[in-house]
Structure formats: C-alpha cells, structure tokens
Amino acid sequence: MTTDTRTDDSGEAPVPASSDAAPGITVDSVTRSFGPVNALQGVDLTAPAGAITALVGPNGSGKTTLMLVLASLLKPDAGSVTIAGFDPLVHPAAVRRNTGWMPDTLGVWESLTAREILVTMGRFYGMDRDRVRSRAAELLEWQELSTLADQPARVLSRGQQQRLSLARAILHDPQVLLLDEPASGLDPGSRIRLRDDLKQMAAAGKTILVSSHVLSELDEMADLAVFIQSGVTVRVEDLSQEGAAGGRFLITALDPGSLHAALEHYSIAYRTEGKRRDSVSVEVASASEAADMLATLVGDGVRVLSFTPGTSRLEAAYLELDRRRPAEGPASLPGPDAGRAGAAHRPGMRPDGRGIQ
Amino acid sequence: MTMDTKQESAVRSAGRLGWGAALGNVIQMELRQRLRTRSWYVMLAVWFVVIGLVTWGSVASYNTLAGDDLFFSPGRFVFEAVVGFVLFFGLLVAPAMSASTVSGDRAGGTLAVVQVTLATPGQLLTGKWLASWIAALGFLVAALPYIILAVVLGGLDVPGLVVFVLMVAVEFGVICALGTAVSAIVSRTLFAVVATYLLVALFSLGTLIGFALTAPLTMTTVPANQAVYPDEQPLVDEETEYDAAEWEPLRCAGPMVPQETLDTRSTYWMLAANPFVVVADAVPHPEKPPYDPDDPETWAPDGIMTSISTGVRYLQQPPETNVECANGQLMDQGQQDEDSEGTPVWPLGLGIQVAVAAALFAWGRQRIVAPAARLPRGTRVA
Known part of the structure; x- marks a missing residue:
C-alpha cells in the first residue's frame, strides 16, 4: 500500500506531512485560464478519503479543467492542489501512482485489444508483467469484457469502451479516483453496477471524485456535492446528512379534496401533479418545514398516502443555484445558456435534459 | 525501522519507470498498431514495385550507356541508382511514418492517458521515434532484394555497400526524429505532416537553393x-x-x-x-x-x-x-x-542534421510535459 509512504518520497522535494487523516483531494483557490478564457476562477474543494464527492456544474463550468488539473495534466495558474497528500507540481510521479483518471473523452487505441490496452498501461505504471496480466484478466472479468478482451477495441460499443476506461483507471489500484462523466453511454444495468462498485471502493477507503450531469445518479451515491459555476465553487452540499434541504415535496392523499382544502386553509401554494391529478406539490424552505407541514396535515385529519421530495436533493440544490443565477448577475445571459436555465425551471423537467434515458 | 527503509526504497524505485521498460513498452504498442493498419502494407507493396521499376530502369540505361557488347559490371551503377531512389522515396515515406505519432494520439485522446502514467515525456517521445524508425526501416528491408541483385550483378565492394545501407538507415532515423518532434510541437496532424515535409524539403532542396543563392x-x-x-x-x-x-x-x-x-x-x-x-x-x-x-x-x-x-x-x-x-x-x-x-563532408552534414533534429526533439518534449503550463492553441488536453 502506498498510503503510508507519502512522506518517504523525498527524492523530489520534501513532502509536507499533511496530516494523519487519510488524505484525499484538497483544492485551494485554484485558477486557470486558457488565453482570454478563465476556465477556473477560484475553485475550492475537499474530497475526503472513503467518500464519493460529486462535482456538479453546468456545461463549460470548469469541471473537466479541474479534473485535468487534478490528474496532473494541467498546471494551475494559482492556488494549490494536493492529491493523496502530494502536490502534482512537486511530486507528479507520486500523484500519478496514486491517481486513477477516467477522462470524459474515450481515449481508446482502436487497433489494440482491450487486454493489450490494460497490459500496456499497467506496464506504464511500472507493474511487472505477470502481475499486470493477472490484474488485467481480473478487471476484464469484473467489467464483463472477457469475451471481447481479445477483439480490437474499435468493435467495443461506447458503453463497453467506457467500462474498459474505468478498468484502466483503477488498474494500478490508485488511492484517488477522478471520474469525468463515468456513466455516459452506460446502460441502466451498468450504471447501477458502476454506482455499487464506486460505493464499494469508497467503503474500502478510496477517495472518489465524480463529475456528471446526471444528478439523480450522483444523488444516489455521493456523500458530498461540490457545485461549480463559471469556474468558481458556489456551494458545497453535505448529502450524508438526511434531509437538510428544502425543495418541492410531492404529497398524495387518499382524498385529494381534503388535502386541497387543508392546504388552502393554511394558504400554502400548491400545484396539482400526476396523471390522475391526485397529487400536489408544494415548495418548502427546509426539511424541518416539510416535517412540520406533514404533521399539520396529518393532525388535521388528511389521510396522507405519501410525502416525498419531488426532486432529488442534488437537483433541488442545482435548481436553486440556477434560479439564483440571474438575480446575482446584472443581466441574464442571452442565447442558449439562458434558454437552458429557463428550461430547468419547468417542473418535471430534469436540468440535464436526460429524463428520457 | 527496516520496514521504513524498505518501503522508502520501494517507493523511490516505483516512482520512476526504467528507460528499458518504458521504451520497450512504447515501441511494442506503436508497432502493434502500425502492423495492424493496412496502409503500411499497401505502401510497402507500392514501394517494392517502384524500386523494382527503378532497378530495371537503371540496368537498362546502363546497358544502353555501356553498349551491348561492353556489358561490364553494372553493379555499382545500378546499386547507386537504387540506393539513391531508396533514399529519395524514404524521404517521402519517413515523414508519413513519424509525423502523426504524437499529434494523432493527441487527437485520439490517448496521449493524455499515457501522460498520466509514470512514463516520462522523454521516454514517450524517444519510444515513438524509435518505433517510427523501425517502421521506416521496413522499407529499406523491402528494397534489399534489389540491392542484393545489384551485388549479384557484380563490381561491388562489400564494405561500401554496408556503409551505403547504414547511412540510408541513419538518414531515415534523422527524418523520423524530425517528424516525431514536429508531431509533438504541432497540434494538428495534417499540419505536422506538412511541416515535416517542408523540413525534409529544406534539407534536400533548400540546401541546394541556399548554396546557389549564396x-x-x-x-x-x-x-x-x-x-x-x-x-x-x-x-x-x-x-x-x-x-x-x-x-x-x-x-x-x-x-x-x-x-x-x-x-x-x-x-x-x-x-x-x-x-x-x-x-x-x-x-x-x-x-x-x-x-x-x-x-x-x-x-x-x-x-x-x-x-x-x-x-x-x-x-x-x-x-x-x-x-x-x-x-x-x-x-x-x-x-x-x-x-x-578532399576531406569527408558527411560528418559535418550529419552533425547539422542531428543538431536540428535534437533541438526540435527537445522542443517537442517540452510540449508534452505534464502538468502543462501552456497548451497549443485550440486544443484540449483530453
């Protein structure tokens, strides 16, 4: 294991003995620009070990740029980064040994087979031939690619290439995993498997940072969500604390009439939802407000059948950010961005536009 | 305590990837990919036919020059013509072999995947250069039957033949180094190939023009x-x-x-x-x-x-x-x-070529160092 040896790599420069707590990822006011484009304008992030941290933000918000900085591919203009206790600028080799990176693009050598790709990459991580062979076979089995292992990678479907890419990322048993849109192109079964696998790896003490647009999916596995917008960290949400956030709640009662009456009695704005119009949705500011409302309704004799968050917690947080954006900025952005933000306001529509998948 | 020292040395050795292992791995990966593309074989077949035609042509022209009754050891003449053309076509083929290696990987998103491993930029670039050189040498090997034919036709000194073939191989290596370096410097594959051709033209035609003008x-x-x-x-x-x-x-x-x-x-x-x-x-x-x-x-x-x-x-x-x-x-x-x-001019010439190739190589290496401070315009890392 390489976790405890971080202070030993004194070949390059003295390593700050950060702490005895298991080191994950820390990002402190990182900025990075590409010419006139300021991709990152001050991102702060802490991804603890043993947890899954979600990196959430709209397209072009700097998620991938941040991932590249963390993967030791891009130098930040300012700010500091540590991964598994190492600074990628000072100890790139140590960072690379401890980091598995799954890019958002499919970097696949089309004429090499899946097995060859894994073996070659393992050799690049300094693994010896026998170990890398058995490890590759094990990972191919794990990702259900064994039957395709000796076919050129170009015959793999997008989802299969995605699974191969994940296998490649964890080939050298890294301490930190950086996954950029890992679920795109995966079928529902594979997504569930990915979710379970990541949870398992987090439980084993790995640090996992996942970026995705598919909020419902992140909601199911992430312990922590970091929202970035226009290259700035705008919000950090601890998802492990049950019910901290408000949002829209969906209420179904046996007798919709009495529910409507009770809501109107307390002057609570509601909207009828569902195909049979037997449900309503209400907006609450916090989880405790929701609990109070439920107690009141039940106390008033409304026979409540279900009382559930209408949107996922991440979605609620995301939409709240989106809603706040025009208010914070001097003017709402013209063009597609404004259109997208508008679309996100519509009830029932997912902000990622992927409801159909 | 002993445990600590052991771990320490293990970490240190694991931190770096040996040159032998790294180069072998890069070369194996590159050659595997090349051997699986059909274009390499097509080029090789075309090459074989063209060099065959050149050989036939130079034998025929020697016979005409020498006259039918004075046919005497056309070996040297044919051999020099064949080697000349092998070099000429090699100058056309070697950029195509080498100038897409790094830029092609960059476009395919596979460069970054290797950059995050323990392989260093120098190892990566050197391995790619050697692999493209080996691929280019395949063309020299394909021309060997005709060179052997020239030997059979007689009149050849074997050391001269060996030096000829070796020097053509060295020139292929120089061109492949130029191409590999340019492909790392330039972000677009097409531009990299064109730039390498221009460099080759600078050496083969530009030197003539420069000499004539000065x-x-x-x-x-x-x-x-x-x-x-x-x-x-x-x-x-x-x-x-x-x-x-x-x-x-x-x-x-x-x-x-x-x-x-x-x-x-x-x-x-x-x-x-x-x-x-x-x-x-x-x-x-x-x-x-x-x-x-x-x-x-x-x-x-x-x-x-x-x-x-x-x-x-x-x-x-x-x-x-x-x-x-x-x-x-x-x-x-x-x-x-x-x-x-006179005194031999080839050490000077080769020295100039190697100096240019080495300078470009160093620049190319700098362009694939990660974490990168600057990116080529209009490119994404991955």
Whole structure:
C-alpha cells in the first residue's frame, strides 16, 4: 500500500506531512485560464478519503479543467492542489501512482485489444508483467469484457469502451479516483453496477471524485456535492446528512379534496401533479418545514398516502443555484445558456435534459 | 525501522519507470498498431514495385550507356541508382511514418492517458521515434532484394555497400526524429505532416537553393596570368590514342591579372547537410573499374552517389583551383585529382542534421510535459 509512504518520497522535494487523516483531494483557490478564457476562477474543494464527492456544474463550468488539473495534466495558474497528500507540481510521479483518471473523452487505441490496452498501461505504471496480466484478466472479468478482451477495441460499443476506461483507471489500484462523466453511454444495468462498485471502493477507503450531469445518479451515491459555476465553487452540499434541504415535496392523499382544502386553509401554494391529478406539490424552505407541514396535515385529519421530495436533493440544490443565477448577475445571459436555465425551471423537467434515458 | 527503509526504497524505485521498460513498452504498442493498419502494407507493396521499376530502369540505361557488347559490371551503377531512389522515396515515406505519432494520439485522446502514467515525456517521445524508425526501416528491408541483385550483378565492394545501407538507415532515423518532434510541437496532424515535409524539403532542396543563392556572395579574385598552349592542337590519332584531354597548357606567362572566381569554402557546408550528400559522401570512393576491361585508361561511368560526393568535395578547394595559372602556377593535374578527394563532408552534414533534429526533439518534449503550463492553441488536453 502506498498510503503510508507519502512522506518517504523525498527524492523530489520534501513532502509536507499533511496530516494523519487519510488524505484525499484538497483544492485551494485554484485558477486557470486558457488565453482570454478563465476556465477556473477560484475553485475550492475537499474530497475526503472513503467518500464519493460529486462535482456538479453546468456545461463549460470548469469541471473537466479541474479534473485535468487534478490528474496532473494541467498546471494551475494559482492556488494549490494536493492529491493523496502530494502536490502534482512537486511530486507528479507520486500523484500519478496514486491517481486513477477516467477522462470524459474515450481515449481508446482502436487497433489494440482491450487486454493489450490494460497490459500496456499497467506496464506504464511500472507493474511487472505477470502481475499486470493477472490484474488485467481480473478487471476484464469484473467489467464483463472477457469475451471481447481479445477483439480490437474499435468493435467495443461506447458503453463497453467506457467500462474498459474505468478498468484502466483503477488498474494500478490508485488511492484517488477522478471520474469525468463515468456513466455516459452506460446502460441502466451498468450504471447501477458502476454506482455499487464506486460505493464499494469508497467503503474500502478510496477517495472518489465524480463529475456528471446526471444528478439523480450522483444523488444516489455521493456523500458530498461540490457545485461549480463559471469556474468558481458556489456551494458545497453535505448529502450524508438526511434531509437538510428544502425543495418541492410531492404529497398524495387518499382524498385529494381534503388535502386541497387543508392546504388552502393554511394558504400554502400548491400545484396539482400526476396523471390522475391526485397529487400536489408544494415548495418548502427546509426539511424541518416539510416535517412540520406533514404533521399539520396529518393532525388535521388528511389521510396522507405519501410525502416525498419531488426532486432529488442534488437537483433541488442545482435548481436553486440556477434560479439564483440571474438575480446575482446584472443581466441574464442571452442565447442558449439562458434558454437552458429557463428550461430547468419547468417542473418535471430534469436540468440535464436526460429524463428520457 | 527496516520496514521504513524498505518501503522508502520501494517507493523511490516505483516512482520512476526504467528507460528499458518504458521504451520497450512504447515501441511494442506503436508497432502493434502500425502492423495492424493496412496502409503500411499497401505502401510497402507500392514501394517494392517502384524500386523494382527503378532497378530495371537503371540496368537498362546502363546497358544502353555501356553498349551491348561492353556489358561490364553494372553493379555499382545500378546499386547507386537504387540506393539513391531508396533514399529519395524514404524521404517521402519517413515523414508519413513519424509525423502523426504524437499529434494523432493527441487527437485520439490517448496521449493524455499515457501522460498520466509514470512514463516520462522523454521516454514517450524517444519510444515513438524509435518505433517510427523501425517502421521506416521496413522499407529499406523491402528494397534489399534489389540491392542484393545489384551485388549479384557484380563490381561491388562489400564494405561500401554496408556503409551505403547504414547511412540510408541513419538518414531515415534523422527524418523520423524530425517528424516525431514536429508531431509533438504541432497540434494538428495534417499540419505536422506538412511541416515535416517542408523540413525534409529544406534539407534536400533548400540546401541546394541556399548554396546557389549564396554562391555569388563568395565572389573573390585570384591573381593569374595566361596559359600558353602548344601551337597546334594535336590531331586525334586513333593509333596513338591522343585525345583532346591531353592538349594541356605548357606554361604560364604574362602579367598577373585579377581573375574573378567563387570561393565556395565558406558555403559548401550547406550542401553537406543534404541527405543525399551525407549518404553519398560517407561511402569510400571506389576504385574506378575500367570501362573496357582490356584498357585501364578507360573508366566506367560514375554512379550518381559517387558523382555527388566528388562534386561536393571539389567545392572545398581553394578558389585557385578554378583558375588556370592562378598565381602564375601551372596546375598539376595529378595534384588536383588528389586534392579533389578532399576531406569527408558527411560528418559535418550529419552533425547539422542531428543538431536540428535534437533541438526540435527537445522542443517537442517540452510540449508534452505534464502538468502543462501552456497548451497549443485550440486544443484540449483530453
């Protein structure tokens, strides 16, 4: 294991003995620009070990740029980064040994087979031939690619290439995993498997940072969500604390009439939802407000059948950010961005536009 | 304690990837991919046919030059023609072999995946260069049957042959290094290939143009007087085998007058950097076989490569060589022949090429260092 040896790599420069707590990822006011484009304008992030941290933000918000900085591919203009206790600028080799990176693009050598790709990459991580062979076979089995292992990678479907890419990322048993849109192109079964696998790896003490647009999916596995917008960290949400956030709640009662009456009695704005119009949705500011409302309704004799968050917690947080954006900025952005933000306001529509998948 | 030291050394050795393992891995990966693309085989087949045609053509033209009844060891002539064309086509093929390696990976998103491993930029670039060189050498191997044919046709010195083939291989290596370096420097594959072709053109044509354009600048004057020739030109007599070449000046006379001539000693180095010159000049000049085996005074025509080498070495001569009766001295023909052997120019030429390739290589390496401070315009890392 390489976790405890971080202070030993004194070949390059003295390593700050950060702490005895298991080191994950820390990002402190990182900025990075590409010419006139300021991709990152001050991102702060802490991804603890043993947890899954979600990196959430709209397209072009700097998620991938941040991932590249963390993967030791891009130098930040300012700010500091540590991964598994190492600074990628000072100890790139140590960072690379401890980091598995799954890019958002499919970097696949089309004429090499899946097995060859894994073996070659393992050799690049300094693994010896026998170990890398058995490890590759094990990972191919794990990702259900064994039957395709000796076919050129170009015959793999997008989802299969995605699974191969994940296998490649964890080939050298890294301490930190950086996954950029890992679920795109995966079928529902594979997504569930990915979710379970990541949870398992987090439980084993790995640090996992996942970026995705598919909020419902992140909601199911992430312990922590970091929202970035226009290259700035705008919000950090601890998802492990049950019910901290408000949002829209969906209420179904046996007798919709009495529910409507009770809501109107307390002057609570509601909207009828569902195909049979037997449900309503209400907006609450916090989880405790929701609990109070439920107690009141039940106390008033409304026979409540279900009382559930209408949107996922991440979605609620995301939409709240989106809603706040025009208010914070001097003017709402013209063009597609404004259109997208508008679309996100519509009830029932997912902000990622992927409801159909 | 012992545990700590053990771990420490394990970490340190794991932190770096040995050059042997890294290069072997890169080369294996690159060659595997090349061997699985059909285009390499198609190019190889086309190449084989074209070199075959060149060989046939040079045998035929030698026979015409030498006459049917004087067919005598066309080996050297055919061989030099074949090697010349192998080099020429190699200059066309090697950029295609090398100039897409890094930029192609960058476009395919696979470069970054390797960059996040323990392989260093230097290892990656060197491995890619060696792999493209090996792929280019495949073309030289495909031309071997014709080179062997030339040997079979006779008249060859084996060391000369070995040096020829080795130097062509070295030139392929230089071009592949240029191509690999350019592909790392330039972000777009197409532009990388074009830029490499332009570099190859700079060495093979640009050196000629540069030399021709700067030649007038080397104009100098040499004091010389008039040569006195025999009163009558001796008639060419079949029996005594007199010919015009033996009509030589008797002495130099008259006042010394400045004569204009070129001093190419300061510019010949440009030609030295030409790949053809490097290859031609590295080979020891062969003993010229007599054109007519019964008459040692006749010579077979020089091969193209030998002519190139002789020509460039002549340019090293002081300007006096070009002027009859320079400084009032009659030229000693024997001395002049000896002088025209000159000093080898290929170490200089190869040195210039290697210096340029090494500089570009260092620049290319800098461009794939990660974490990157600057990115090529309009590219994404991954």
